[in-house]
Structures are given as C-alpha cells and as structure tokens.
Amino acid sequence: MATPTAIKASGLVKRYGDLVAVDSISFDVEKGESFGFLGPNGAGKTTTIRMLTGLSKPTAGKAELLGLDVGSNATRTKGFTGVVPEVSNLYDELTALENLLFMGKLYGVASTERHRRAEALLELFRLQEKRDRPFRTLSRGMKRALTIAAALIHNPKILFLDEPTVGLDVMAARSLRKVIKELHDQGMTIFLTTHYLEEADILCDHIAIIVKGRIVAIERPEKLKEMAIKEQAVEFTVSGDASTLVEPLAALTGFKPIIVNSSTLRCSGTTNRLLPHICRAVQDAGAEIVSVNTIRPTLEEAFVRITGLSPTVMATEKGGK
Numbered sequence: 033m034a035t036p037t038a039i040k041a042s043g044l045v046k047r048y049g050d051l052v053a054v055d056s057i058s059f060d061v062e063k064g065e066s067f068g069f070l071g072p073n074g075a076g077k078t079t080t081i082r083m084l085t086g087l088s089k090p091t092a093g094k095a096e097l098l099g100l101d102v103g104s105n106a107t108r109t110k111g112f113t114g115v116v117p118e119v120s121n122l123y124d125e126l127t128a129l130e131n132l133l134f135m136g137k138l139y140g141v142a143s144t145e146r147h148r149r150a151e152a153l154l155e156l157f158r159l160q161e162k163r164d165r166p167f168r169t170l171s172r173g174m175k176r177a178l179t180i181a182a183a184l185i186h187n188p189k190i191l192f193l194d195e196p197t198v199g200l201d202v203m204a205a206r207s208l209r210k211v212i213k214e215l216h217d218q219g220m221t222i223f224l225t226t227h228y229l230e231e232a233d234i235l236c237d238h239i240a241i242i243v244k245g246r247i248v249a250i251e252r253p254e255k256l257k258e259m260a261i262k263e264q265a266v267e268f269t270v271s272g273d274a275s276t277l278v279e280p281l282a283a284l285t286g287f288k289p290i291i292v293n294s295s296t297l298r299c300s301g302t303t304n305r306l307l308p309h310i311c312r313a314v315q316d317a318g319a320e321i322v323s324v325n326t327i328r329p330t331l332e333e334a335f336v337r338i339t340g341l342s343p344t345v346m347a348t349e350k351g352g353k
C-alpha cells in the first residue's frame with residue numbers, strides 16, 4: 033500500500049446555526065510538507081484546525097491523519113499530532129520547565145524521556161534561562177515559543193499551528209519562523225494558518241487561500257509569484273506627444289498601451305520583453321525617452337486579484353496572547 037497522506041480533508045463542512053463557517057473544503061497534505069492556510073479573520077482557519085485535530089466534529093465530511101479517520105481514532109491521532117492553539121493552553125503559575133513536563137505527562141511520555149525532551153526543547157527555543165520562571169512572567173514571544181515547545185513534547189509527526197506569529201514583534205516572529213522552518217527541514221509535517229502572506233511564502237510548500245469558508249486557490253508560493261509577475265507593466269515618458277506611439281507599440285507588442293497622460297504610456301508585460309519594442313517605437317517616431325518605470329505587483333497584489341479582497345482586510349490585526 034502507498035504511504036498514506038499526512039492530512040486529508042474531504043468535503044469538510046462546519047455550520048454554526050445558519051452560519052457556514054467552513055464550506056466543504058478538500059485538500060491533501062503530503063508527509064513532510066509544510067502547508068499554509070492563508071486567509072483573513074473569520075475565514076474559517078481555526079474551525080478547520082479544530083476539525084482536523086478532533087477538537088470539533090465536522091457537520092459533514094471527513095478528516096484523516098496518516099490514513100486514520102480523526103472522528104473514530106481520536107486517541108491514536110492525538111498521539112502523533114501537536115497542536116498550537118491561537119491562545120496558549122499553558123498554565124500561568126507553572127514554570128517553563130514544569131509546563132513542558134506537565135504536557136509530557138498528559139501525553140503519556142515516560143519520565144526520563146519527558147525530562148530529556150523538555151531540556152532539548154528549552155534549548156531549541158532558547159528558553160533555558162527562563163526554565164524556572166512562571167509562564168505568566170514571560171514575554172509574549174517567549175510564551176508563544178514555549179507553547180510550541182509544549183506541543184512538541186511527545187515528538188509528534190504532524191504539527192498544527194494556528195497563527196503562530198500573530199501579535200508578536202518582528203524579532204520574535206522572525207525567530208519563531210526560523211524554528212518552524214528547522215522543524216520542517218527535519219521532516220515534520222506542518223499545517224499552519226496565517227493571515228500574513230509573507231509568512232506563508234517563507235514557510236509553506238503549498239498555500240491554500242481560504243475566504244468565507246471556501247478554498248479559492250491551492251498553489252505553490254512560486255506559482256502565486258508567477259501570477260503576480262504576469263501582471264508586470266512598464267510605464268515610460270517621452271519628450272513630446274506619446275499618443276502617436278500607441279498604434280506602433282500595439283503592433284509590436286500585441287497589446288494596446290494605456291495612455292497615462294499626454295507624454296506617458298503604460299504597457300503590460302515584463303521589462304525584458306517590452307524595452308526593445310519601446311526603444312524602437314520611440315526612435316522611429318523621432319522622440320526621446322525621458323524616464324522608464326517598471327511596475328511590479330507584489331505577491332499581495334496577486335493575492336488581492338485572486339481573492340477579490342481589499343488589502344486592508346488582510347492587514348487587519350487582532351491581539352494575540
């Protein structure tokens with residue numbers, strides 16, 4: 033038999049009364065893959081994680097982890113998954129080390145092994161110095177790091193992270209991404225949700241874009257970037273009247289340029305492809321190029337185009353613990 037897919041969602045639906053929070057989503061995550069669920073607040077990301085990890089029963093559809101139906105094998109699937117919720121599940125009064133050991137006990141990790149793992153995780157997350165500090169006294173970044181460490185105490189095969197860097201400062205977010213990347217490099221299967229495009233780009237092999245409970249695209253980040261590159265344009269200004277260049281440029285490039293103003297035109301396409309044509313047309317018209325600008329849409333703009341969402345939707349922050 034072929035090795036089972038790490039995570040398989042088949043027609044997952046979650047309704048809350050009239051609200052369809054997750055609207056029949058299906059996808060596969062292969063072993064060792066890092067898969068990102070990218071979408072704005074309220075898109076259904078947390079609800080999906082909860083169904084995939086057995087914390088919430090789907091209204092319809094099926095979630096499987098390593099070939100096991102989560103609904104009917106909850107104990108077994110919990111044994112090989114780590115879950116990092118949006119809000120930490122650790123205890124304020126326990127120290128960093130005690131929290132790790134307690135979590136290890138909950139997961140049934142034997143005492144010696146649990147101590148060994150806890151030490152290794154404190155080191156991996158650079159928290160050795162904070163080992164004896166109560167959780168509540170740690171900085172926001174350290175709390176998040178320890179919450180991830182705790183989810184790894186039983187050495188899971190699949191790690192679920194719900195918005196791992198939300199509410200963290202740039203440095204803390206960067207160091208957590210580094211650790212997540214290291215875990216991925218070591219072969220762990222990672223499923224993370226985020227509303228940061230950059231984060232999905234850095235960390236994920238595949239990105240599923242989720243909007244209002246539906247997946248609107250599943251692509252590799254490179255593909256998303258390619259889609260953005262296709263939207264490149266070159267804008268140039270000439271001495272004198274640019275409108276005489278519209279027809280010759282349309283003939284050369286196959287696309288009619290847009291008239292920005294009397295001396296400026298915009299052509300769709302990459303600089304490499306367009307520049308020779310522009311130079312030739314301008315020269316033939318006896319004019320001179322005054323300036324050239326490449327308009328390169330960002331990955332964010334590609335995202336906006338795919339989802340039809342305004343960029344401010346994604347920029348909307350929410351506080352995290």
Ligand SMILES: Nc1ncnc2c1ncn2[C@@H]1O[C@H](COP(=O)(O)OP(=O)(O)O)[C@@H](O)[C@H]1O
Binds near residue numbers: 071072
């Ligand atoms: N327990 C619940 N009861 C009712 N509605 C819920 C519940 N949990 C989530 N929702 C709603 O489901 C939608 C998706 O929520 P959620 O999965 O938390 O989104 P995200 O994690 O992408 O921000 C939202 O409209 C949210 O208000």
Ligand SMILES: [Mg+2]
Binds near residue numbers: 079118194
């Ligand atoms: Mg959420």
